[in-house]
Amino acid sequence: GENVEQHPSTLSVQEGDSAVIKCTYSDSASNYFPWYKQELGKRPQLIIDIRSNVGEKKDQRIAVTLNKTAKHFSLHITETQPEDSAVYFCAATGSNDYKLSFGAGTTVTVRA
Amino acid sequence: KAGVTQTPRYLIKTRGQQVTLSCSPISGHRSVSWYQQTPGQGLQFLFEYFSETQRNKGNFPGRFSGRQFSNSRSEMNVSTLELGDSALYLCASSFWSGRSAGELFFGEGSRLTVL
Numbered sequence: 608g609e610n611v612e613q614h615p616s617t618l619s620v621q622e623g624d625s626a627v628i629k630c631t632y633s634d635s636a637s638n639y640f641p642w643y644k645q646e647l648g649k650r651p652q653l654i655i656d657i658r659s660n661v662g663e664k665k666d667q668r669i670a671v672t673l674n675k676t677a678k679h680f681s682l683h684i685t686e687t688q689p690e691d692s693a694v695y696f697c698a699a700t701g702s703n704d705y706k707l708s709f710g711a712g713t714t715v716t717v718r719a
Numbered sequence: 720k721a722g723v724t725q726t727p728r729y730l731i732k733t734r735g736q737q738v739t740l741s742c743s744p745i746s747g748h749r750s751v752s753w754y755q756q757t758p759g760q761g762l763q764f765l766f767e768y769f770s771e772t773q774r775n776k777g778n779f780p781g782r783f784s785g786r787q788f789s790n791s792r793s794e795m796n797v798s799t800l801e802l803g804d805s806a807l808y809l810c811a812s813s814f815w816s817g818r819s820a821g822e823l824f825f826g827e828g829s830r831l832t833v834l
Binding site for chain 2: 613616639641643649650651652653656696698700703705706707708709710711712
């Protein structure tokens with residue numbers, strides 16, 4: 608965790624296309640990598656997470672990949688829909704699990 | 720099961736004042752974390768409590784403090800408010816398994832405006 612960088616800061620996609628958000632982290636001891644979605648005016652909610660002993664995880668249209676060697680992980684959303692429009696945050700734990708560090712967020716807009 | 724409850728939802732203060740925000744976690748959750756959310760800065764970690772003990776603290780000045788009670792409810796306090804403290808303060812609770820981090824359940828936040 609500690610320093611988590613997230614790119615891009617904004618992403619506009621056509622409905623039906625895919626969206627990819629990438630994050631890097633600095634602490635090699637990080638072992639838990641969740642993704643949160645925050646709709647306008649709402650609280651952040653967990654959409655998917657991955658632990659360091661797994662390289663990829665899928666849940667319907669969303670998937671997360673993790674490359675521990677390169678210290679980066681990515682969120683993939685396929686067949687985007689208008690309800691996917693939101694701010695997405697990646698996060699990672701640090702050398703202890705008590706602190707979850709978040710990226711700055713990616714505002715995703717799905718154009719109809 | 721009731722979700723995470725934060726009070727007050729909105730408040731306006733002036734510079735130099737202090738403020739106390741409250742968070743009631745989901746029943747059974749003993750870990751409570753606090754985050755500051757500002758546009759463009761994402762979610763900045765303030766501190767995390769478990770069983771009334773602060774286990775980790777973020778890079779905020781000493782004006783920011785917190786505590787947790789025996790019923791797991793938590794409060795955070797900001798003294799000598801500055802304009803830059805205007806933000807949404809989010810509380811999150813989690814069921815700590817004792818082994819590793821798990822899902823955070825966020826409250827709706829307390830929106831603080833400092834004039």
